[in-house]
Amino acid sequence: MLQVKTYIDKSHIHGIGLFAAENIKVGNVVWSYIPWFDKSFSISHYRDILKMKNPLGEYVRKYSFYDRQTDMIILSGDDDRFTNHSNNPNTKPNEFGDMI
Numbered sequence: 001m002l003q004v005k006t007y008i009d010k011s012h013i014h015g016i017g018l019f020a021a022e023n024i025k026v027g028n029v030v031w032s033y034i035p036w037f038d039k040s041f042s043i044s045h046y047r048d049i050l051k052m053k054n055p056l057g058e059y060v061r062k063y064s065f066y067d068r069q070t071d072m073i074i075l076s077g078d079d080d081r082f083t084n085h086s087n088n089p090n091t092k093p094n095e096f097g098d099m100i
Helices: 043-051 055-063
Strands: 004-010 017-019 040-041 064-067 072-075
Touching: 004 055, 040 043, 043 055, 043 072, 055 064
Parallel strands: none
Antiparallel strands: 004 017, 040 072, 064 072
């Protein structure tokens, strides 16, 4: 779940993206996994979902991400799903899996 104020707007990366609506200090948590709010899938479960040729499978494929620390697929329950990939990211996971 996002821990900072954000907004969605046009993005040159994927057409739509998530942007900070406040100044964020280096080291501040911007996203945390909240078990009752966000969803995680094993890799095998994720592959099964992707086999579904319906809106659910497409939604999960489009908006989920792989978490190396847990070896799980994460589907955020909020607008974090609009975070775009970057080859030069300005966020990274801390030792607890929170994004800073």
